[in-house]
Amino acid sequence: MVEASGLRAVTRCQVLGSGPYSETEQGLYRGYLSPAYHAAVDLVGAWMVEAGMRVDLDPAANLRGRYEGAAPNAPALVIGSHLDSVRDGGCYDGPLGVMLGIECVAALHEQGRRLPFAIEVYAFGDEEGSRFPAAMLTSRAVAGTLDADLGRIADAQGVSLEVALASFRTDYDVVTANTPTDRLSVQAYRSARRAPEDILAYLEAHIEQGPVLEAEGLALGTVTGIAAQLRYAATVRGMAGHAGTSSMPLRRDALAGSAEMVLAIEAIARADGSDLVATVGTLEVLPGAANVIPGEVRFTIDVRSGDAGRRDRAAQAILARLEQLASTRGLVLDLALIHDLPASPCDEALMDLMDAAMAGAGQPPRRLVSGAGHDAMVMAALCPTAMLFIRCRDGISHNPAEHVEPADAEAALRVMLGFIDKLGQKHLGDRLADRP
Template sequence: MVSVPSPGGARAMARCDVLGVAPFSDLPDALYRGYLTPAHRAAVDQVGSWMVEAGMTVALDPAANLVGRYSGTIDDAPALVIGSHLDSVRDGGCYDGPLGVMLGIECVAALHAQGRHLPFPIEIYGFGDEEGSRFPAAMLTSRAVAGTLEADLLAIHDADDISFTTALRLFNADYASVCNGRAFEVSDRSQLGVTSFHQARRPAGSTLAYLEAHIEQGPVLEAEGLAVGTVTGIAAQLRYRVEVRGTAGHAGTTSMPLRRDALAGAAEMLLAVEAIARADASDLVATVGAIEALPGAANVIPGRVHFTLDVRAGDAARRDAAAEAMLDRFHTIADTRGLDFAIERVHDLPASPCDAALMDLLDAATLAAGQPVRRLVSGAGHDAMVMAALCPTAMLFLRCEGGISHNPAEQVAPADAEVALAVMLGFIERLGAAYGG
């Protein structure tokens, strides 16, 4: 039996800590919980049990999302969905994703303890895949729920060449083998398969709103001494894969004027990216997060380089203008150095504004919790941006120490989690009143 503190924000955090180690991690000495792995299966089982304790009925949907439902007083009323993700990056932190799920469970637990139900049902989603840390596509499961999934699931394989089809089948079989006798039973496990994956889509009109609490993953709230902030929207994102081609040659015999050094050209391109992003003097950010030089020998001039380019801004037009300026500079640098290059756009996500009325409810709940109101843009992507295609969305950010995330050093103050819980409960109360309850 897992031992955790009494109900509230502290318990939500303690449960995230529990999920940070085996069997809820696929690595022995660090946190990694990939979608459809044994650690994911164990987390679904454990979190589902916590949902039952909070008064919910629990099921897996056809995309292996964990869903807890707390009934409302009006038959067939659309549900308030509260959610975030259960998967993690490799060597990640405990709170990125799961804290939003645990705080949602605490909201229901608080209502259940008082014997209260809202006019609408509340459904807590533990999305299986947001990070894309196992398969080369992110937010697969929330996209299935929102009905926007276009990826060819049959073509997807992980780094170990395990197909998505096989992973889903193994998860189904393994989960079935441990489910009997647990605190909840999953119906229709045979429906977990690629052919039925899209059936995770929520029916039209079944969702009133979506609320997600998440650590900020940035330094703004900490710098301003604030526990929480209302998210105005999620930045537009562009991602490219770039290849620079020169001529490989002997490092000791090819004179400098005769070189077509792909790495030197790529280095100049990277500095141009930084210069253009800095000059914009806005919320625009640009990142080269991965680079590979080939053939990769100490005594060979690099003849080929691959790197990624990620450009984000709250405004899509500003993002696009900056990206175009960067690509123009790449052309100029390549021409000057006698290099060839190719660019592939691999990711294009529009800005996703949060709903104005829901933001006002969050602000009012924040003030009622004794906290000043702060609105800010999210530079990181979240399931909320996908769910916006389904229903109005709102996001609440929690302060995280040093703005650190995707890192074992990720930290949240228990007092901030208590504030976030109070704000979420206040939001639910106000949404219930606005709905007619």
């Protein structure tokens, strides 16, 4: 048996970065419920089994491995992250947290150790929202906070979530299945929800996706919380027309208006002078012909801040400015809120345990906030959460250049094992203190 290691976690992420585990030949893209996701689930499930876990698929198509505690049916520490990726993404955003969770269990299994609680490793299927127009569908199902109309969700090719679920098959039974024909469906999706009494805490290891740790010469950091997020879908409608015969004063050019809107969004965020960020990440121009004035443009707006009030004020200023620009240019602007994710602080007691585990592993404790969203912010509605950030080269993420040093992953594994030990001691102490 190969000893658990950070190097193996990194190597496995690299294996998942190409071949049947990506939908594209050049670069990585693994969409939720795609053939590439299917292949990844099968392989990662095999690694979970090898590590000593019982493995199944829940009704939201999350892969889950369970390592029982000293007593059967004990509450679980959930260690998780996601398997899906953005288009042209990197190998480590998401999968590294899953692989490190597997390595934690493998280390305990090698030693024959059982804890006062079970450990469950979750490989969430949809954190990025890069296939269907809603992020964190699968962790929201587990946390019981999913309020989307699942029957109306479809991807860019028109494949509905319902059809994608119905056609998804793996070697692992759906956890609620009674018969082989009782498979995944939108009707069963929300039954992935876990009861709070069954979950002790949630731990997620993730690359930082920023430059702070590298700039300070640190491998790891304790996350204090995740910034509040707002995301909108904007549609700007003007009038399509011939590029050669429509005079400039009479044009209602949806792209020219949208370009001005994008710059206004940037200007408002820059002027705030804080941690506030605003991003237009996608833009679609219709009809998309060189000799036609654009009649419709669709784009997204993403607004984030560690302070929910600051985020909301900036968002209102942005929306008001966009409405003003649309009116001035004779355009029609439709705005739809895609999601509103509140700021999510990590649990203070768990942060203290993480800092102690860092010190015990010879890593200087360092606390920092996450500007990126993670499944942890959703799981906070279900249980106390903790996050460990891992240095990534140049702070690059969502990019093929994403890179993690095996030594940093090894340090993260040692800290996570120390955190698990300290949580076990705390849990046992709390149980003894509760006895009459």
